Each structure stands twice: as C-alpha cells, then as structure tokens.
Amino acid sequence: MNVQESVALVTGANRGIGRAYVEALIQAEARRVYAAARQINSLKEIVAIAPDRVIPIALDVTQAEQVNAAAQAAQDVTLLINNAGVIGSGGLFTADSIETAQWEMNTNFFGTLAMVRAFAPILQQNGGGTIVNMLSVVSVANAPVFGSYSASKAALHSLTQDIRAELAPQGTHVIGVFSGPVATDMAENVPGDKAEPIEVAKTVLQAVETGLEDVYPDAVSQSVFSAIAEPLKAIEKQFATWLPQ
Numbered sequence: 001m002n003v004q005e006s007v008a009l010v011t012g013a014n015r016g017i018g019r020a021y022v023e024a025l026i027q028a029e030a031r032r033v034y035a036a037a038r039q040i041n042s043l044k045e046i047v048a049i050a051p052d053r054v055i056p057i058a059l060d061v062t063q064a065e066q067v068n069a070a071a072q073a074a075q076d077v078t079l080l081i082n083n084a085g086v087i088g089s090g091g092l093f094t095a096d097s098i099e100t101a102q103w104e105m106n107t108n109f110f111g112t113l114a115m116v117r118a119f120a121p122i123l124q125q126n127g128g129g130t131i132v133n134m135l136s137v138v139s140v141a142n143a144p145v146f147g148s149y150s151a152s153k154a155a156l157h158s159l160t161q162d163i164r165a166e167l168a169p170q171g172t173h174v175i176g177v178f179s180g181p182v183a184t185d186m187a188e189n190v191p192g193d194k195a196e197p198i199e200v201a202k203t204v205l206q207a208v209e210t211g212l213e214d215v216y217p218d219a220v221s222q223s224v225f226s227a228i229a230e231p232l233k234a235i236e237k238q239f240a241t242w243l244p245q
C-alpha cells in the first residue's frame with residue numbers, strides 16, 4: 001500500500017504513539033488522516049499541524065454508537081490504525097482485579113473488535129486496505145507485573161491472526177505491531193530503554209508500504225522475537241488453512 005495515497009484513521013490519536021502516527025502520516029503526505037480521540041478538544045494541537053488534512057473525530061472505542069458514527073463519517077478510510085489502549089496496575093489478586101481486567105479487555109480487545117467489524121466493509125469497498133493493531137511483546141508471554149493487560153494483548157494478538165485470515169479474501173492486509181517499551185505516559189513506570197513514539201510510527205508505516213505482517217519496532221521486541229517469529233508464523237499459517245475455502 002502506498003501511504004501517500006492512503007486515507008488513515010488513528011484511534012487514541014491525541015497523545016503517545018497515536019499522536020506520533022498522525023505526525024508520521026502527515027510527514028508521509030497521506031491524503032487525509034482522521035484523528036480519533038475520546039475528548040475531541042484534546043486533538044486541537046494535532047489538527048493544527050495540518051488543518052486541511054487532519055479531521056478530528058470523537059471516538060471512544062468501547063461505545064458502539066460512537067464506533068458506528070465514526071464509520072459513517074469516514075467512509076473513505078483505507079488504513080485503519082487501532083492504537084487506543086489502556087493498562088491497569090496490580091496483580092490478578094488485588095481487590096479490583098476483575099474490574100481492571102474487564103476495562104482492559106473492553107478497550108484493548110473488544111474495542112478493537114468493534115472497530116474492525118465496523119471498518120472491514122469500508123476497507124473492502126475501498127479496494128482492501130490495511131489494518132494495523134498495536135500488540136506488545138507481552139502478547140506472546142505474560143508479564144505478571146501487568147498480568148491482565150498481558151492477557152488482553154494476547155487476546156488481541158489472536159484476534160489479529162484471525163482477521164488476517166478472514167479478511168484475506170477481500171484483500172485487506174493486517175499488521176501486528178509487537179512493541180517493546182515506548183516513551184509515553186503508558187510506560188512512564190517501566191524501567192530501562194524505551195523507543196521513541198515517532199520511530200515506532202515510522203517503522204510501522206514502512207511495513208504498511210512493504211506489506212509486512214509482523215513488526216518488531218525496537219530492540220526489546222527484536223530480541224524477544226528473534227528465535228520465535230518463524231515458528232509462530234508457521235503455526236498461524238497452518239491453523240489458517242482450517243478456514244473453509
């Protein structure tokens with residue numbers, strides 16, 4: 001896919017990696033970018049970068065009416081970037097761990113599922129398009145320091161593999177981004193080196209252009225996946241053949 005010709009929609013576009021996606025898309029001269037955020041006022045600065053091409057949209061991915069309204073308003077989308085995500089704290093045995101896990105699953109898994117269900121027909125009518133899902137290194141092994149977040153990102157990894165197979169016949173390309181720590185609000189308490197959001201966003205846009213399925217955008221991600229990427233992909237491809245042709 002040619003990013004310059006794309007019309008993108010980015011969820012959670014007001015800060016962190018989402019904001020960096022919008023910046024990278026504008027630098028790459030994308031035709032239009034729908035910047036979606038829960039609070040539309042939080043998008044003022046990012047819209048100001050290119051007011052003719054950045055369209056603000058109010059969107060909480062856990063609210064079905066808002067997801068449907070976004071799909072109605074953005075019928076020309078060819079590149080959907082599911083970036084919005086949340087992380088809780090505490091282990092699985094704290095007083096509120098079930099509520100925390102439900103919040104993470106509702107946003108990270110069900111919110112993304114709602115978005116791909118709403119936008120798959122739009123991508124199809126626009127020639128196939130590309131979906132990007134923000135996964136994590138903890139999608140493939142649980143980090144108990146944020147155990148239920150890891151579970152939600154494992155579920156999102158599984159969803160990503162499913163839609164890659166189910167949407168292949170309509171020509172929709174699906175990318176999973178297995179990010180390590182990135183310097184945003186979400187990772188402020190994570191020690192060690194962190195990638196810059198803009199570098200992650202640019203690496204992903206290159207993958208959109210070259211048609212990669214899996215992106216390892218930083219050193220932590222690359223070291224986690226160097227030994228397992230190939231066997232994981234082989235299992236995914238094998239299970240995908242179970243779909244009826």
Ligand SMILES: NC(=O)c1ccc[n+]([C@@H]2O[C@H](COP(=O)([O-])OP(=O)(O)OC[C@H]3O[C@@H](n4cnc5c(N)ncnc54)[C@H](OP(=O)(O)O)[C@@H]3O)[C@@H](O)[C@H]2O)c1
Nearest residue numbers: 012016017038060061084085136179181182184185186187
């Ligand atoms: N930072 C990392 O180290 C890291 C590593 C691997 C993967 N990731 C993933 O990358 C994505 C972006 O993370 P980030 O680091 O940029 O996080 P962040 O700085 O905490 O930003 C999260 C974004 O998601 C939005 N959001 C949260 N709940 C939402 C909802 N229900 N509907 C719509 N938007 C919602 C937030 O909006 P508000 O401003 O309204 O809260 C914010 O724009 C997430 O999916 C995260 O899991 C991050």
